[in-house]
Amino acid sequence: MKIEHLEERVNDYRTSIKTVVDKRLLWKTKTKALLLKTLKTLVKLYDIGWKVQELSWIHNNEAVNITFDSFPEELIDCTNQIPAFQFLPGGALIFSQAYNGDIYIFMLFPEIDNMNQENNMIELGIYPPETITEKLIVEKVDKFLKEMIQWEVPTLKNKVGY
Numbered sequence: 038m039k040i041e042h043l044e045e046r047v048n049d050y051r052t053s054i055k056t057v058v059d060k061r062l063l064w065k066t067k068t069k070a071l072l073l074k075t076l077k078t079l080v081k082l083y084d085i086g087w088k089v090q091e092l093s094w095i096h097n098n099e100a101v102n103i104t105f106d107s108f109p110e111e112l113i114d115c116t117n118q119i120p121a122f123q124f125l126p127g128g129a130l131i132f133s134q135a136y137n138g139d140i141y142i143f144m145l146f147p148e149i150d151n152m153n154q155e156n157n158m159i160e161l162g163i164y165p166p167e168t169i170t171e172k173l174i175v176e177k178v179d180k181f182l183k184e185m186i187q188w189e190v191p192t193l194k195n196k197v198g199y
Contacts, residue, residue: 060138060166064099068140068166072101072132075174079103098136103178104129105147105185128188130161130181132169140164144181146188159184 069091076089080103092100105128127147135141142161161177 057138061134063166064134064138064140068169069099069101069134071169071171072174075171076101076103076178079175079178092133094133098134100131100133102129102131103181128181128185130177132174132177134166135163138166140166140169142177144184146185 073089073091080087080089086105087103088106090102090104092102094100127145129145131141131143131145133141133143141163144159144161146157148157161180164173
């Protein structure tokens with residue numbers, strides 16, 4: 038093989054780097070702002086104890102999430118009837134920019150002390166930043182809420198005891 042044969046691979050490599058840069062730029066100029074705006078609108082519309090966070094992780098990776106931070110105020114009175122009740126903060130829906138510029142969407146369940154955390158995460162997909170729309174964001178929040186409801190009040194598939 039001659040050195041000249043590498044020209045096609047070198048050009049492909051340049052194109053791949055340009056693609057990553059374009060995706061990361063789109064995140065910075067459009068996608069991140071759309072996520073923040075949409076999620077903050079949901080927090081204002083539906084006050085259920087959640088908040089929006091911007092995260093900056095190692096190697097310039099960034100994320101935006103919506104997480105349950107506090108117990109909904111409208112339900113505080115009912116929890117006072119059970120003094121031992123403890124709200125478990127933590128469940129989160131995360132939109133994270135991957136190393137290649139795509140958006141990795143996943144959710145985390147609240148952490149419970151002394152419990153196995155093997156199934157603490159659900160992956161909801163990897164999307165190019167140009168495909169992130171308000172509609173997609175709302176769909177993922179809907180899926181997140183459904184999963185959190187199922188986590189809070191699981192349906193019993195098997196009878197226990199008898």
